[in-house]
Amino acid sequence: MAVATAAGRDEARIPSGKLAMWWFLASEIMTFGGLLAAFVLCRLAAGGWEEQAAHVSTRIAAFNTALLVTSSLTMVRAHEAVDAVDRRRVTLNLLATVLLGAAFLGVKAYEYSGELAHGFTPWAGPFWSFYYGLTGLHALHVFGGVVANAALCAASARNRLWPHLHHRVEYVGLYWHFVDVVWIFLFPLVYLS
Amino acid sequence: MSHVAAAAHGHHPEPGFWRKYVFSVDHKVIGTQYMFLGLVMALLGGASVYVIRWQLAWPESQIPLTGWIPEPAMYEGHLDPAFYNQLVTMHGTIMVFFVAMPILLGGLGNFLLPLMIGADDMALPRLNMMSFWTIFTAAMVLVASFFVPGGPASAGWTGYPPLSADAQYTGVEWGLNLWILALALEFGSFLMGGVNFLTTAINMRAPGLSFFRLPLMVWMQLTAAVLFMLSVGPLIAGAVMLLLDRTLGTSFFLPARGGDPLLWQHLFWFFGHPEVYVVLLPGVGAVLEVLPAFARKPIFGYRAIVYSTIVAGVLSFIVWAHHMFIAGIDPRLATPFSITTILISVPFAVLLFAMIATLWGGSITFATPMLFAIGFLVTFLVGGVTGIFNGSAALDIFIHDTYFVVGHFHYTLFPTVFFGGFAGIYYWYPKIFGRMLHEGLGKLHFWLTFVTFNLVFLPMFRLGMGGHMRRIYNPLNYEFLRPLEPVNQFVTVAAIALLVSQVPFALNFLGALVWGRRAPANPWNATTLEWATASPPPHGNFATVPTVHHGPYEYSRPDTAADFVPQHVPLPAPPAAEAVGAAGI
Amino acid sequence: MDHWFPESISTYGADVDGIFHLIYWIVGFWFVLTLGVLLYCVVRFRRRAGVPASHIRGERWRELAWIVVPAAIVLLLDLGIDAAGARVWDHVKTDLPPGDVHLAVTGKQFEWLITYPGPDAKLGTADDFTLNSQLHVPAGKDVRITLRAEDVLHSFFLPHVRLKQDAIPGRTIDMWFNATRPGTWELACAELCGFGHHTMRGTFVVHAPEEWEQWIRSRAPSA
Amino acid sequence: MTDDRYPTSTTIWIWLMLLLGLGLACAWLPFGRTTAVFAIFTVAVVKAALVLRHYMHLRSEGLLVYAIAAIPVLLVIGMTLSLVPDIVFNR
Secondary structure (H helix, E strand, O other), rough: OOOHHHHHHHHHOOOHHHHHHHHHHHHHHHHHHHHHHHHHHHHHHOOOHHHHHOOHHHHHHHHHHHHHHHHHHHHHHHHHHHHHOOOOHHHHHHHHEEEHHHHHHHHHHHHHHHHHHHOOHHHHHHHHHHHHHHHHHHHHHHHHHHHHHHHHHHHOOOOOOOOHHEEEEEEEHHHHHHHHHHHHHHHHHHHHH | OOOHHHHHHOOOOOOOHHHHHOOOOOOHHHHHHHHHHHHHHHHHHHHHHHHHHHHHOOOOOOOOOOOOOOOOEEOEEEEEEEEHHHHHHHHHHHHHHHHHHHHHHHHHHHHHHHHOOOOOOOHHHHHHHHHHHHHHHHHHHHHHHHHHOOOOOOOOOOOOOOOOOOHHOOOOOHHHHHHHHHHHHHHHHHHHHHHHHHHHHHHOOOOOHHHHHHHHHHHHHHHHHHHHHHHHHHHHHHHHHHHHHHHOOEEEEEEHOOHHHHHHHHHHHHHHHHHHHHHHHHHHHHHHHHHHHHOOOOOOOOOHHHHHHHHHHHHHOOOOOHHOOOOOOOOOOOOOOOOHHHHHHHHHHHHHHHHHHHHOOOOEEOOOHHHHHHHHHHHHHHHHHHHHHHOOHHHHHHHEEEEEHHHHHHHHHHHHEEEEEEEEEEEHHHHHOEEEHHHHHHHHHHHHHHHHHHHHHHHHHHHHOOOOOOOOOOHHHHOHHEEEEEEEHHHHHHHHHHHHHOOHHHHHHHHHHHHHHEEOOOOOOOOOOOHOOOOOOOOOOOOOOOOOOOOHHHHOOOOOOOOOOOOOOOOOOOOHHHHHHHOOO | OHHOOOOOOOOOOOHHHHHHHHHHHHHHHHHHHHHHHHHHHHHHOEOOOOOOOOOOOOOOOHHHHHHHHHHHHHHHHHHHHHHHHHHHHHHHHOOOOOOOEEEEEEEEEEEEEEEOOOOOOOOOOOOOOEEEEEEEEEEEEEEEEEEEEEEEEEEEEEOOOOEEEEEOOOOEEEEEEOOOOOOOOEEEEOOOOOOOHHOOEEEEEEEEEEHHHHHOOOOOOOO | OOOOOOOOHHHHHHHHHHHHHHHHHHHHHOOHHHHHHHHHHHHHHHHHOOOOHOOOHHHHOHHHHHHHHHHOOOOOOHHHHHHHHHHHHHO
């Protein structure tokens, strides 16, 4: 009975999972927002970060942006495939998302190693502290998204939890796109200006 | 979300011991777990008070009953200054994050929210379980920090850098890292909780339960959840930065490395002030439930209360710098923030006046919950008016960082957590445990607490006016503080009495579990939905989901024989005016 | 109640205390009024046999007026308090006078380094000299202090002057006061700065003007 | 989600890629610094808006979700602005 009523209560409302995800994203906006605000303010205050900022590779970052944006596309297509109840497309698109996300992390790791090799460590000055803080926190989020997507991909491949897969793909998708949006702002803040 | 509900009910028939009492997804069990966690941590936070107060009253003396504390914390009964700072830090951290929040939000919130909205459980029960075990881990980490070399954090509960950002300034190595970790986990836990509360209240309300028919406790819990979720982010970011400063040697907050200490203060207080209301509102909510039930009257100005709560919540985001008037911020910022700060007294004035107006023309029974509710009104009034002093930037030049501030925030938090929280615990204990508490012990507990509390904290305003600084290990070092020592000693004696005053509660709380009279479903003849089911409520809460017909506080209607009409019972042919009043359209 | 404060020895000390009294009387009135009404309700409306409670919702404006009007009055009084406070704040913290005497104070764990301009009354010259935790100033003169911190946050607190200002490493903050009464007072640290926080006490001597000149000379490095 | 009223996800992706190129162009073309920064962040906002509206389906959400997404953004902006006098100019 409780199940029936709970479901009945839910008609014509936003699914709880989606609502919860949006509230979670709201708090995430505040977290990244706080860090970004600190970065912008300190940069305006201190000034003279340009020569440090000149050492980060815009090319690599641009490539990474392309990867992440594309992974958002595959994520959406996975969701569309779920709507179309096409399990094979779901699996493939999720797989693509996972691979693109992993590629992003790989490129990031390569970028880090290069900078560390040149002595640009997190303790090499305010700019580098913020650089590693911001991109590192973002990378952690990407990693979390990759893990979640991999789980979904496996579930879809092994034809598990079909009834819920629809919701799950949508919620993880929301998170994944949010991580993408964060990067869309990180990229110009850290690499372009 | 049907699969979530299914998860909540995957456990019929009754689960085994572990799934039922330890890793339970039942919001009632989880709420109780939160409550016990809070009460246990309160013992720790309270014990620290004894040492701190004794040190302030008789600085050069040996502190009795502390022989078991090893060096370097104590040297044959004498307190080490560093350990004094650590106790002050831990007292604040524990009481705010591990006592107030678990009991008021985690405990009462978790237990009551689904019951009050006629739901079978939280919207996301497994997330709920995860949130408890996260804060449990956080509490363990915090306790563990007492035992690492160098001892626990000692930079004050606000953890201002540079003191907190580099071990060389305090000699505390891992203690402070663990402190940051514990806070991060605690924030994570209440983020999950907040997500859950909001989703539940939006999606799981019983048929007919429009937002303006919600019990005010639910409104308060929701506002608190929103405030927490929207304010904690920047501090999480700050905590990460501080941890990196300590471990990797990054340069966020250390001027020596090009950082800015004020940045932390801003990030901390941007969260810190809304946090005050996160703790405050649930206590207010409990009082708002108790007052009508024992005055047998509808709450006065339901809408006014809801709106002023929201206004106060919004204002709480634009006042944070009043914690930093003399912290070196641009002096031109002081007056705007002073104005917004003092403006907050308006919504709270409305709130308090509405509570008092609720008593007007009532028929008041002085059961223990009501005593605590009235105690809340009296003490919170003091906290409110003294806030005006602290809110004035000009006066802060003198009283900031003095005991006037200490007195003030204890007069706001203590009424909330103690009088509000105890009003709630005494009021809902029958619902939670299915047993009645002992009235005599309850009344004794109230009077002892009420008297000793005022004896402890009223003199602190006197100390503050004398210029007595906070966090001073030995006031006798200062000539101008020597005359105040008798006041310090008086406060200490009263504080010990206040601690002892909690014994009747402990006896009552634990004793009633065994010997308490069995509680009926609705011992107080109250109207809200949680009283419509058995005490304690069964797994799944309601045999059949109740339908709500009217607002939460239908007491003493002229047109009914009984002096209350529960929310799930239709009103006798409501006149049009009443219908508009009750149903929020 | 004034004797509860430390003796006030500065030009603006009375203004700060004045704000306290202003707020004290305003909120005191409201406190007594509200508490009175509360106690009246508690006594007058306690349960009596056969006397039912009245069913007042407080949703109509005629009823709400009872709480909205007082709240509106509170609002007006608040703005008054803000206006009065803002004047004092600006006088103490925002509009700093150039100052007759200029000192540099640096807080470090756990003492105050106080640098004096020497006889030439100029900082940054050869005859400057620095004392540990001993603050000497002339009476009746505007004293301008540039505040710094070496390691962690400290708070420069002269209770008798009613002046408090946090010292932040990496920033310099200027402040001023004018002590009117000669005598020996105290300088305190009001911001937790480590295990020695309570020992970070300084003596604060206000000299009569004539006596000040010779004190400066007596302490200046022989040059 | 895939109804004809809205551009397909692939179309959006192409737009995002073009905007990425545009952003890079702004950085490398010889603009004045302020112009460049302004242009770059306009591009970023447009990209974010596209992702939010189409990929995160804000286009088919109600007022509640818009509020949940917008309020934190406003708070962050407000916080940043109110910290400017303190962190930026007061050192």
